[in-house]
Amino acid sequence: MTPIEPDLSIQNLSFSYPEYPSVASRQLFNGLSLQLPAGNIAVLLARPDQGKTTLCRVLAGLIPRFTGGEVEGEVRLGAVRLLGQDPFRLIDQVGLVFQHPGEQLLTSRCDAEIAFALESLGLGRSEIQQRVTGALQAMNLDRYRFQSPKVLSGGEKKKLLIACLLAVDPRLWLLDETLEELDRGTKTQLLELLKDRGRSTLILSAKWHDIFKDTANLIYLMEGGQVRPVREKPGSVDFHKLLLKRGFVLPEEQSTPEHPSSLTRAVTSKVATAQTDTLLEARDLFFSYEEGGAEAASPFTLRIDRLRLPTGKILAVVGDNGSGKSTLGRLLCGLLTPGGGEIRIRRGGVLQPAAAQDLNRFTGYLFQDPDLQIFLPTVFEELALGMRRRHLSREEISRRVQKTLSLFGLPAGEAPPSLMSYGARKKLQAGVYYLLDRPLMIIDEGDSGLSVDDFARMIGIFRKEDGTVIFITHDFRLARALADEVLELKAGRLV
């Protein structure tokens, strides 16, 4: 396919959200400019809270349409002015994958989900069917064709949304942290597809992925409401230093108990002194969604012969989308009941069989979607809830909340979580469980939407409180750097 000539041009973009009660208006972009030549893939690196999602939504016409706020400047895609356009008029020009995939899914069948926008464009039936089939095949989702998107894992939902865009094939792709939660194979496949099609692509990420090195034509940094191109060559020492300084990568060297790296030292410093008692053990663990009575009509089964977690250790669970990582996490915290096998936890120095309720009390589980665990109007209320239930004094609650705000780098206590960025909401979710002080923390895709140093800091905080941590990720490099042990799941089995 011939690359389309006109490019994305953002000139002096300024944007402020409107004032909300207790939240002053803040200028998010201030004279932001960016040029993306046609057919190029650009990576825009930014730490959480810098406005990645807002920028995507401004370009897609969703902001300020749905949020209000003041926007100024000039944004063009070729000859088309994007600012002020209705989003539905732009769907063949600008395609956006939301950071939180569950929010963008509309139908009860995967094929219908892909067909939806094509129907809106008024295409003929045979063409729609052809494009739907092609997109499902390209994203390896054929087997889910007639299934509800609701039964897909987080990563698979993202793959489905990518398939939706592949079918429409807009000239500008906006990928808002889309590579998070995708397995390496899918990331590679996606970027190669975009390169082959010659589509202009803007990838927004809080993390540097190695795959960018060979696929991205341009790299930008966004901070302080502005964007600047990175002049350093990817792979060079200077480039690596820059990424390291901004917290987009972990140090090159691998962390081992004997030779911890500088950044991971805080996380792994306990290794030498950690107890080696088994904190949790699972034997012959079996779960089937049908047997377990959960939603999936798919025949997915998880079978773990033996899993041993020593006290004070960090275990990473990696694997492709839909391999059963979250299912394992939910079994270990008692939210799912195994169809067979046993989970034992250490109580009073002895390993004892644990029922679901015991696991609920023993384990903290950070859901993949932070919004399912955040409900209250302010950060303070959210953090204080658990302590209020335990009837701690007002002073004690206030002291602990202040400490947690500072530890996790959270905004002020009166900030409303619903107006915070996705990454900040993840930190708040972690803060809530930090205050619950469970012996075992399970963090499901906690690195998604966070910079690597933020995530490493989060793991380090849990570790320092004598905690044992299991974190689920797609990032093998991160897993190797931060964990004492890495487990890989493939189609519900340990590799």
Next chain:
Amino acid sequence: MITQVYGKKGPSAFHRYDPRAKIVLLLAFLSLFFLPIPVGRLGAYLAVVLLVTGVFLGILNILRPIRLILPILILVVLLTPPFHRYGPVLVSIRGFSLLSVPGLMETLRLIVRFTGITVLFYLFLGTTDQENLILAFRWFGLPFTFSLILGIALEYIPTILILYSQVQDAHRLRRADAEPVSEQAHPAGRTPAGGGRSRGEAKGLFRRLAGAIPVLTSVIVLSVRRIPTLAMALETRGVGRKNRRGSYRSLKSGRSLLIDGMIALAVVAALSGSVVLFH
């Protein structure tokens, strides 16, 4: 979860039955439950609906929708008799009528009506997916936006219930800490932060009801928060465009529609006949 809410999707004859004919049957049965006919006969119609549901979705599945509306049925039982205290008295305390014959009849009527409507929707939605539903509405000439809103609204019921289940999980994990915990539950004698202890929680139904309030509140908050993102999602898929909408697929026409339509009309005729005959 979808299958838990609306019953198990399966390859039964009613699952394959044409959704347009199902809509006709749904409307006919719904009208029936609103007609001023004796309670006994309403009960007979309800029995037919329950039988059909049991046959096509499984006997145990009949209980699911009834369980969902049980709190409302309890309220009906408690609140209806006091408003119908005239007529022959069945139960009274010191001359104060607690339950009269008309009160009992009205309570039964409301229970049958409410159960019938709920089970009908359960049967209809449990055997018809959202896409077919939208196609059926469009076949009847309803505009796409209207069909989409209906489809999304109906699909939103299981979505809310999924959300409820997820939020309940989140609350269970957070609340577990405030419940009495033995020292043994924490290795090496660790106690929860602050070493605070919860007061004993009330047990039984009250505890469950009290526990449901924060979950319900959270679900409402999350649902409201999702409205703008749902609107954004719809517009990024082209909802709002004025051009003629394409169609990925359509419902089958021809012989199968004819047969299913004839069956639906025959059932509607039989229902009308029974109403007239026994009037």
